[in-house]
Amino acid sequence: MELTDVEPTRTLPGLLLDRASREPDVVALRYARAGSVQTVTWRSYRDRVRELALGLAWRGVRRGDRVAVLSSARPEWVFAALAVQSAGGVVVGVYPTSSPAEIEQVLVHSEAVAFIGETETDLAKVAQIAANTPDLSLVAGIEARPPRLPEGIAGATWDELRSAGEPDARRAADRLAELVAATTLDDPAVLFYTSGSTGAPKGVTHSHRTLHHAIRTVVGLYPESLTQQHDAVGFLPLAHVAPAVLLVFTPLHTRLVVTYCRIEEYREVLRAVRPTALLWPPRFYEKLAAELIERAESWSGLRRRAYQSAMWVGRRAVEQRWSGRRPSVWLRVACAAAVRAVFRPLRARLGMDRLSVSWTASAAIPENVLALWQIWGLDLRENYGLTETGGCPIGHFGRPFPRPGSIGREFPDPRFQVSIADDSEMLIRAPLLFLGYWRDPAETEAVLRDGWFRTGDLVERTADGDLRLVGRTKDVIITRGGKTINPQPIETRLRESRLINEAIVVGDARKYLTVLIEPAADTWPAPMAAERYRAEIERVNADLARVEQLKDFRVLPRPLAVERGERAANGKVKRTAVVNSFAALIDDMYGPNDDRAIADHVRSTPH
Missing domain, CATH: 3.40.50.12780 (ANL, N-terminal domain)
Incomplete structure (x- = not known):
């Protein structure tokens, strides 16, 4: 074919x-x-x-x-x-x-x-x-x-x-x-x-x-x-x-x-x-990378020094590839030896030693995670697809060890086309596009016109012609596991409680969902008992699928403010501003971050 x-x-x-x-x-x-x-x-x-x-x-x-x-x-x-x-x-x-x-x-x-x-x-x-x-x-x-x-x-x-x-x-x-x-x-x-x-x-x-x-x-x-x-x-x-x-x-x-x-x-x-083909959401690569880091950091003596040297070589090899330069003969030989003697045996602990090329999609992968697997000799590439596209209309097809941060280019068939609208939304026309939404012509017409599918994703072209995701037109959350969740129905259910004035569900690029709670006006400034908020969350969780359930919550220390950009003039919550304002509070709900550990590992290994 x-x-x-x-x-x-x-x-x-x-x-x-x-x-x-x-x-x-x-x-x-x-x-x-x-x-x-x-x-x-x-x-x-x-x-x-x-x-x-x-x-x-x-x-x-x-x-x-x-x-x-x-x-x-x-x-x-x-x-x-x-x-x-x-x-x-x-x-x-x-x-x-x-x-x-x-x-x-x-x-x-x-x-x-x-x-x-x-x-x-x-x-x-x-x-x-x-x-x-x-x-x-x-x-x-x-x-x-x-x-x-x-x-x-x-x-x-x-x-x-x-x-x-x-x-x-x-x-x-x-x-x-x-x-x-x-x-x-x-x-x-x-x-x-x-x-x-x-x-x-x-x-x-x-x-x-x-x-x-x-x-x-x-x-x-x-x-x-x-x-x-x-x-x-x-x-x-x-x-x-x-x-x-x-x-x-x-x-x-x-x-x-x-x-x-x-x-x-x-x-x-x-x-x-020991598979030779993989296509996983980012969370699996992140989780398994954290396990291998823990194993490598437990080594001592000659084995640890060999790993550090291999990391030094692997990092320089991928940096050369990302810059478009062909690594020197010495570096290619050293990199091959590092993969064969150190990284492939390490990956074998997971059964991932036979892989040469692997793929991720369904959510944005942290750049450090992708970089680390490439350093370890696995040509991990990001691609792009949605339920409506069925397959992968965009990816790094035939382009080994791509620089992290882009989703690649159109599939090599002239019928696969990408257009970028004036508002930066990506439009796709290709023979793999879905027929429509079942029994819903209005929703179908809203996203599928004249053969072009409105993806809801905002993109830009990089200098070398790749596509980079920069945002979304729709207020949805995509977890690290690739689950797409609309937070609004969950927030609406929480606001039914007389204890809660506002609820902001968070979890984009995270392992699970949590929620920030703004107490009802008559509860300020005295905080309500945590058990009462937890009971309200459990009430809502009872009717949600597991991936939609809220794992933790924090009560905001102050009301959301228009002057801080957290609310629009009409009172609507501005999710991005809220997430930025209370980033530390959100981070506290997720505990140790595998991505942070991976980033530290990529950067901190001695030369």
Whole structure:
């Protein structure tokens, strides 16, 4: 598959049928289960999908129907997704951390006819709200049988769903081929739900065609994956667009083999698999870098001096690369020796020694974190993508060891274009753009006009032509883990309390959310008891997903002031000014900062 000017010819299930026919006994994927790693061939992959697709069709799923899947990263999510698409349906990803209310919102909005859940807990959540979902007719459980459901909604186990279709294998194969052939490239394939910039989630609709072009951009990250096996570890929720595109759909077209595991097992599986391909949010790189720093700083004697010397060499090598100069022969030899003798063994502690190129997206990565991994010999690059873009329309494609601070340039295909509006908002036009927001033409028209998508991100071009993010047009928070959260509904709920006049949720580029509280006027100057504020926060947290919950709070020492720029003349809170005014108070809620430790480590290692 070339990177430029390519049009797809097969739907995603069509790609699966082709692979199973062409190389049935080749390993398609792996998964960790009960302490061991199991393999699935392309033949077995197709057979599992066929059983599920025919079972879903027998249960009444038709072309265009939506089927929701809530599960951790495991092969069953993959089989379910391709089975739904084989039956002509649309996969609706549901986040594993979703509350019953959030599940209800997605099922109602998407008009899902079926729900597939992983655990007994997941199935209990959907049973709790099933009566409020008028289109739901089937609930299936991967690990457990669904509990009692309202009349008109059938329950089934995973095995019952697999065995419900055509029992004759040859007829079943023909029937699957017929179903797959009835789906077109421009049919909706997946709904990815995102909170966006409003309180209500939006269903971002991608077709088989747009996902094909998203796959092409992933191939741009790892071009050799077309001809050589690459290994990845899949533990991030597949309801998110980036893990789904990389870990579910890209392997259909490449030699990427994913080992799926639960998130609590990913460190052990990383060490076992030793991946050659990675695309993580910044927080994982930061967290693991802090662990390796701690290990390196525990060394003594000759080993410590060797590490310090290697850091000196690595730092100078990346500085030369960032400046556009080719390092001297001596420096290249010394850098290679430092990577081989010091940094690669250090990275091997995490199973990251086989990586040469790695990628990060979904949130801004601290420059010191990216710099440190580059010093350690890992060509870590930043790229850019949104749920609406599916893949990575912008990145450092084919440009090793880029200077931290930019997201790169457009994907090398003339159809991928970036325009910068007068207000600095980045507009993108590309064949991977979503079809629109599900059942929401007004929101779609607001961001998608004449083929151009308004990203909501403010950018500037650097002197060498790269794009640099400088801000956002929307009042959203993006955590270090890449979660996009609208703070306004949370703040509104807190202001319902008679104790609270103003609440300012913070957490941009942080590990979690916290909140600054301005007490109600009649409580000044005497502070209220901390327990009463904590009770109000717990009240609000009870209805929030885990990533939206507030982990800590601080009471402001004074009211917000117009003259300090913290409020506009009309009384509206100016978030950036508040964050700047009370930076020390905010830092106090986060304790030791991994980024600060990494920055100190990058700068302070003796020459």
